Amino acid sequence: MNFPDYRPRRLRANENLRRMIRETSLSVDDFIYPLFVAPGEGFKKEISSMPGNYQMSVEFIVEEAKEVRDLGIPAVILFGIPESKDEAGSGAYDDDGIVQQAIRAIKKEVPNLIVVTDVCLCEFTSHGHCGIVREGEILNDITLELLAKMAVSHADAGADMVAPSDMMDGRVSAIRAGLDANRYDNIPIMAYSAKQASAFYGPFREAAESTPQFGDRKSYQMDAANSLEALRETALDIEEGADIVMVKPALSCLDLIYMIKKEFGYPTAAYNVSGEFSMVKAAAEKGWIDEKKVALEILTGIKRAGADIIITYHAKDAANWL
């Protein structure tokens, strides 16, 4: 049908009409809220490039977890800043490590909140890379054992789901095998499948103190220019046992979210990363944009592209706004 018979504006005349034909609706059910746990007691420090987000010691993390639950957000994803770092990232798979302590504390006080853990060595290695380094090279296969150990120690502490973000080849099957061998066959894996070597992670690296001390992550994270490779990466993760696949970042990768959801029909997560959040915050602080409207528009766009799950630093704000 053509104009004048078809007039799209007829259904835009007022908010009730618009609500009736709205195709995408955002819900708190969609969100995962990231938390950064740090050692010590009574410690809470704002991340300067991510206003409203903090590095927090365990007791504050528990308070935050309660707030997240009370807002109706179903899950958090945990990142850790360890007391000390070493070449092997041993704090990552220490049963008394900072993330393991936080998992136990949250599960004790807020048992119904889903605790997802980021499985990656970069926050725990002195060199800041996501794998073991030898002579300047990031080694793949040796790293896999450590990632599996890390995932099992998270599960031992009570984690509900693990999310490998390291981008080593074969990590999903290594982690699946490690979990299964320890009778954690019911713990799902949310794999960062199409994770790009992105400049949008800058503020996160301040938050997690995980900036690589030499070089960059381009030998393991994906080239942002590639979409067919993103499909292959995702296919591999699914074959290896991923239960949920993820695209990261989100805003510059809406095409990948769409393609991956369509191609595989798997539960699809998108990480609305730190830099995406910080840009909105900074522009809003300058009075250049309306934070609430822009953030909700971005999150709706990510969902419309096909994301079932959105990891976002705007989760608490969005829950309040919705």
Ligand code: PBG
């Ligand atoms: C760990 C990890 C990173 C992010 C999530 N997990 C940083 C990186 O890969 O350098 C980034 C999240 C964000 O920017 O919000 N590998």
